[in-house]
Amino acid sequence: MALKGYSVLKGRPINNRLATGKSPHYQVLVSENGTLHRIAINVRSQDGSEVEFLVRSRFEHPITERLRALDIGLHPARSKPDGIALDYIRENLMQPWELKPLPSSAAGPDNDLNEKIDAYVQRAMADEDAMIYAFGQTWGPERNKADQYFGFKPGAGIHDIHMNQGNPPGPFASDNGVYQDGGLVFEFPHEQQWVAVFLKFQSQSWHSDDQSADPNVPADPAHPKLPHTPVDRDGIPPLGVPDGLVRIVAAYVNDTKSPERETVTLLNTADVAVDLTGWLIKDKLKHAMPLSGSIEAGATKVVQIQKPTELSNKGGIITLLDARGVKVHGVSYTRDQARQPGRTIPFQS
Numbered sequence: 001m002a003l004k005g006y007s008v009l010k011g012r013p014i015n016n017r018l019a020t021g022k023s024p025h026y027q028v029l030v031s032e033n034g035t036l037h038r039i040a041i042n043v044r045s046q047d048g049s050e051v052e053f054l055v056r057s058r059f060e061h062p063i064t065e066r067l068r069a070l071d072i073g074l075h076p077a078r079s080k081p082d083g084i085a086l087d088y089i090r091e092n093l094m095q096p097w098e099l100k101p102l103p104s105s106a107a108g109p110d111n112d113l114n115e116k117i118d119a120y121v122q123r124a125m126a127d128e129d130a131m132i133y134a135f136g137q138t139w140g141p142e143r144n145k146a147d148q149y150f151g152f153k154p155g156a157g158i159h160d161i162h163m164n165q166g167n168p169p170g171p172f173a174s175d176n177g178v179y180q181d182g183g184l185v186f187e188f189p190h191e192q193q194w195v196a197v198f199l200k201f202q203s204q205s206w207h208s209d210d211q212s213a214d215p216n217v218p219a220d221p222a223h224p225k226l227p228h229t230p231v232d233r234d235g236i237p238p239l240g241v242p243d244g245l246v247r248i249v250a251a252y253v254n255d256t257k258s259p260e261r262e263t264v265t266l267l268n269t270a271d272v273a274v275d276l277t278g279w280l281i282k283d284k285l286k287h288a289m290p291l292s293g294s295i296e297a298g299a300t301k302v303v304q305i306q307k308p309t310e311l312s313n314k315g316g317i318i319t320l321l322d323a324r325g326v327k328v329h330g331v332s333y334t335r336d337q338a339r340q341p342g343r344t345i346p347f348q349s
Contacts, residue, residue: 002180003160003164003175004137005139006079006085006136006138006177006180007074007075007135007137007138007158008067008085009030009032009037009074009132009134010032010070010071010072010073010075010131010132010133011030011031011072011132012031012124012130012131012132013030013130014031014125015029016028016118016121017149017150018114019041024114025040025041025043025159026041026113026114026117026118027040027041027149029149029150032072032073032074033073036156037157037158038147038150039132039136039159039161040157040158040161041161041184042159042199043112043113043114043117050102050202051102051162051199051201052101052102052200053099053101053102053116053198054098054196054197055116055120055197055198056094056197057193057195058193058194058195059195060194061196061315061332062082062315063086063091064187064194064334065335066084067133068187072131074138077179078179079178079179080179081284081285082285083179085135085181086181086182087180088165088181088198088200089206089207089208089330090179091332092317092319092330093183093198093332094198094349095244096206096243097243097244098349102116117197123186124186124188129189130186131187132184132185132186133185134161135181135183135184135185136158136160137159137160137164137182139157140154140157142155142156159182160175160182162181162182162199162201163182163200164177164180164181164182164213165180166204166206166207166213167214167215168204168205168215176208178208178210178211183199185197206243207327217326243327243328243329244269244328245268245270246276246320246328247328248264248265248318248320248329248331249266249267249300249347250264250344251263251318251333251347253311253312253313253338254338254339254341254343255341261304262304262305262311263302263303263305264281264303266295266300266303267299267300268299268300268301270297273295273296273297274294276291276292276295276301277292277323278322279291279322279323279328280320280325281305281319282309283310283312283316284315284316287308287309288309289305289306289309311338312338313335313338315332315335315337315338316338317330318332318333
């Protein structure tokens with residue numbers, strides 16, 4: 001199935017409540033030119049597992065340009081690529097090993113989810129031009145019912161502010177869907193800064209099916225690092241640990257010559273050669289280009305992009321899949337990064 005009412009809320013944060021209780025959520029009151037909404041942000045899973053957390057203090061991704069263009073208010077988001085919907089996996093918002101488990105509350109400064117989220121909410125409330133964007137599932141308006149935290153009528157808001165795919169069989173499996181992940185994004189226009197907050201439960205698999213969004217590789221909270229990952233006889237990493245074995249480290253997007261020659265540079269971090277037969281590179285519209293040959297241990301390989309796959313000068317994403325169709329690595333770049341012609345864009349992760 002999928003979430004019902006998946007949307008993006010853009011507005012001004014004007015009040016907040018720290019998470020407390022057995023099923024804690026951090027609460028934010030948001031004004032849409034006077035119309036009020038509440039954002040409910042999970043900081044602990046109901047199954048008892050810790051939430052994995054990532055803050056991008058300098059968030060750079062093609063989606064920010066589309067978000068800036070939105071009017072203040074609630075916007076239904078179609079579950080499709082190259083729109084305003086989030087998908088942690090398919091939009092290459094992060095690498096899985098960047099997500100770190102943190103407790104919802106702990107003694108000491110800046111070491112739990114409450115404090116980390118609160119720092120950016122407080123900063124946005126203090127800046128009258130700052131905006132918050134909340135991605136998730138809407139509820140309400142609840143006629144003749146006041147909001148239980150902030151008392152406004154009718155109660156309405158947005159929740160499921162976390163990854164909404166890769167849930168194992170059980171009570172949350174029906175929430176699985178592609179291009180419907182939750183998250184928080186803050187825009188601070190005076191500093192020309194975007195900040196993103198992403199949340200994932202440890203029980204959720206990083207890899208999910210492109211149609212059902214059900215797990216196609218079991219969840220692995222340890223996120224093993226892979227320079228010495230063994231491979232099978234075909235040079236393909238085991239299905240459970242493909243992440244980062246071969247990485248995208250650079251892309252030549254804006255060529256000055258005609259016909260344009262776009263390239264992607266791959267790095268093999270393993271200590272053995274990897275056969276790339278059957279592997280794919282996908283662009284932001286999911287056009288796929290097959291790979292062939294092999295890449296030696298510790299070596300790089302420059303791959304020339306062939307139509308219909310293309311690297312847009314307006315910003316895009318590049319995804320690498322192994323022969324089983326499992327995502328190995330992915331990166332994104334913005335219009336600004338692609339603006340300068342004749343330069344290769346480097347990627348760090």
